[in-house]
Amino acid sequence: MKQNTYLFVAGTTLAITGAFLPVSALASELIVVQQSQTQAPQPAPVQTEVIVDSASANWSNLSIKITNTLAQDADIDGMVVTFVSPQDVTSVWGNFGGISYPNNIAVNSTPTAEGKFLIQVTTTYSDDSWINSMLAVGGAISLQFGLGVNATPETIQDVKVFLDGVETGDGQITLTAPTAPGSDVTDQKATATLSGPNGYQQSFSLDWQSSTTVDALTYGAYILDVNPVGAYPAKPARQEQTLTDENHQAELSWGYGEAIYPASFRLTLPANDLVDSTTLTMTNASSGEQSYYQAPYGRETLVDSLAHATAYHAELTGYRLNNLQHTLLMNGEQSFEFVADKDQIASPDVTETTQPVDTANFIETYIQLQGLPVNQSTTLTLVHSEQDIYQHPLQSGGPERFDLLRPGNYTVSAPVVEVDGKRYLLATTSLVSSEAGIATVQFVEQTDDQANILAPYKDTSINADWANGGMESLVDLANQSGNKHFTLAFVLGSEWNPDVCEALWGGQPDMKVSQQWGKKQIDDLRAAGGDVIISFGGANGRYLSQACATEDLLYAEYKKVIDTYQVYHLDFDVEMGRENDAAAMARMVGALTRLQADYPQLKVSFTLAAAPDIIRGFDEVVVPAAKAGINIDSVNPMTMSFGQWYHDTYVDDTAELAILTVEFLKDKMAVLYPELDEQALYQKLGMIPMQGLNDLTVDSISLQQAERLATWSKEKNLKYLSFWSINRDHSCNDAWASATCSSAKDGVPFQSESWQYSEAFLKFIKP
Incomplete structure (x- = not known):
């Protein structure tokens, strides 16, 4: 039994002892x-x-x-x-x-x-x-x-x-089970689960034609979920009842429908070097209900959730490549009709046909490659916002005819070009086809991989440009703050539909990666000489590795982020106990292993909650990733909100606690990478302080401490330095850890002007 406790509350949401997804405290x-x-x-x-x-x-x-x-x-x-x-x-x-x-x-x-x-x-x-x-x-x-x-x-x-629950009420619900729906289940029982307010949940197992009464129920809404028995589905499978002062008693009963036996459907798509997978749509011919499945090319797809003796229509989504419509047929039909049979798996043969696309209004387009040595070849892929794909080999040296392009916006991709030991990366990640002419696609030589990176975090939901479908201007932030690189946070799975595997900014349904949310701002920053790291996870929401039930699905969503934004540095912020979700972590590691094989230039970093004596998730995330062969660019501890105990036990200085945390992490990395010397170990480390007032207000980083961290990080040659966050680099008098300013302590703001913390941290990369 719990002791009585009292809880006093104040402050804002942000990073707490390593928790990391801040919010916009607008009011x-x-x-x-x-x-x-x-x-x-x-x-x-x-x-x-x-x-x-x-x-x-x-x-x-x-x-x-x-x-x-x-x-x-x-x-x-x-x-x-x-x-x-x-x-x-x-x-x-x-x-x-x-x-x-x-x-x-x-x-x-x-x-x-x-x-x-x-x-x-x-x-x-x-x-x-x-x-x-x-x-x-x-x-x-x-x-x-x-x-x-x-x-x-x-x-x-x-x-x-x-803290000790809420007072029970005098609500009452009576559950009544029906007769057995068939002679084959008379020896079984009716089972159901009743859920209600305050986390109430109780399961019941009733004999046929029996009742039970549940009393002392709190007023509120209750849901009864009845399980199938054998092959017989409950009808209704779910009922809702609300108990109130006026209606504090209720009776719930149910029946069962005809037996439904499971049946299966199987197909194998032909191999395809360009397209990873397509969508299989299964439509119940009687009810019209549709189900969707991801069908990978070159591998078998098995659907084992169909109903016996039920008619279905199956369709596969095709694609358009180089102005040819590719249609997938099953037994020669675009819509394959069949009746599911529990004793026989429906397994149509899949073939592919092509038909020219109407190009009457398309645009004759030439492309010139720049930045590559003369006469170097590469393959360029353009993907239209309506999913038209164009892929052709090109050679540097002069403009070449590419194709007749559908008017509109395109994502551009190309493999790394290696010449005489040098690597050239694609710099142009998007283009617009609006009139006939020559489009220029730029490549740049990859710089020294040991370069230091300063990339403050940018919460993409703050000051979002909703009218134009993206985040606030990164170019404006760069020009004002002096930072040229940003870590964009966070890509998540859906908050509203946990069964959907879809990459969303902030987990929000109107911030879809598939709709190129924020791409314009990223492209504009690159055109101005900057770049981004995209971070997945954080303290809140449903991780994409949790939302995607298989490694294949997760791989496809990670790949979508890479291809949509042409980003080759992904960060994974794993915290708040998600590191203990072994299945999700295994999917993440598996998908990243495949992605680095597909994209040799892909950098992967991990961000973890940390303190001078603990790196949460190191054994669950970093160690498995390293053992799987992932080339980890850096491991970045969140050096913020340590709490009073660390100030009393170690040192009463948040900046020094941050340094101690990085040193502790270096020692752990030395065990994982025994072949690396101290200099190389520092090059696999980062640091993420929180400027100004931290959520645990015993912790704070002054301008002088920020400069100290930047100087120390430069001396040790850390790979990565960031801070939470660029949107907090403003002055204010808030006595809590605001998401839009660095706050104040004892009534004194941590900065007098905007961008002073950026100026301090920029010493990390300046000569």
Whole structure:
């Protein structure tokens, strides 16, 4: 049984003891909740901060931050947070810096008489020995969610935190099982799961034609999920019931439909050196329901989730290459019709036909290669925004006819060209076809791979240019701050549909990599002499390696990022317990191993939560990657928000703690790479401090300390230096770790002018 604890709350969401996905604190509000000691359980006497992370006319991301200022740790296993929202909230994620990510974040929404919704969020943990649900003194967590409104802090009301659960109610639900649906299952039982508010979940196993009553239920919405029995599906498989003061009793019963036996479908696509995979669409001829599967070229695809004796239509998506439409046929038909049979796998033969595309309005295009030695050949690939593919060999020295191009925007790609020991990389990553003429495609010689990289983090959601489908101008940031390189954060899987394997900026459905979100800003920066690193993961959201169920799917999404932005440095920020998701980490390592084989110029770095005595995820991420043969460009510790214990135990200076952390990491890397001397080991390390005030406010980096870190990193010849973040390189008087300025301490801002931290950190790469 838990002891009674009180939780006091203040601050903003950002990096906490190595947690790393900051947010845009555009506004905040303190809501004070009082506690009566005569009632139990009651909300703890807390202050909660409501933060608008980002907002637009039709969508806002919000956070509720909770900070433990007690004299002892607080257990958040079973914690319940309630608040009133103008809209239903169905999904909540969070930043749980320094502790384990909850095994489950349950969300329950109950309509109120005022037309709003009472939201209850419950965090629960498993019993695994490595789990840590204790929020340390000074530690903080944040719960994050989205609303389809242009929100302000006042949008969320009546925030309360319960550390010992909430009071039970007098709700009651009676479950009644039907008769057995068939003689073959009379010896089995009806099974179902009832889920409700505050993470409530209970499973039931009932004899046929029996009932059970569940009482003492809290008011709110309940869902009953009934499992199939044998081959018989439940009807309905899911029911919902809301218990209120007026309706505190309910009865739920169900039946079963006719037996449905599984059947399979199998096909093998011909090999294809250009296209990796296509989409197999399976349509139920009776219901019209469609399912989609990724079908790789040159390998077998097996679909084993079809229903016996059900008619289906199967179709394969073709592609357009060099103005030829390639159509995939199954047994000679574009739409293959069949009836699924549990005793026989449908397995049509796949062939490919071509037909010319109408090129009446297409543009005669010549391309000239620049930057390569004379008479050097390469293969250039152009992909239209509507997925037309053009691929032809070209030779440097003069313009050559390429093709008749569909008007519009193209992504450009080409392999590395190696001549006399020199490597030439493609610099032109996009072009627009609008009128006949000569397009120039530029190559550049690859510079010394040992060069230092200064690339401050850029939260792509801050100041996003929603009207033009991208992030704020990177050229403007470069011109104003003096930085030419940026680490763009973060690419994730979908927050809203966990079953979708799709690369999204910030996990947001309107920030799709497939729609080239942000490409214009990246291309503009490259044209101005800069470049980017793209970072995956972070503290919040669903990692792409978790959203993609197979290595093949994950490989395809990583490849899509590389090809869309022509980026050859990918960073993987693994934290918040994701390193313990062994299956996701294995998929990530497997996909990256294949990608480096396909793209020899691809740099891979890892960013991990760290302190002078621990590098979280080193054994789970870095070691397997190295053993798999991945050429790791650098391992970058997040040297921020260490906490009071490290100041008391090691040194009372955040910059010195950062240096100690890098030295500790170097010693671990020396074991992994025994063949490297000290100089080479430093060249595989980075550092990521947080300028100004950190989330744990005992930690901060002044301008003088920033210069100290830049100078030390240059002396040791570290590979990579960054800071969180470029959007914080401004002055303000905020007493918390703002996402848009470096904040203030004891009323004194950390900087008097914008870009002073950039000036300090730029000493890392200046002569």
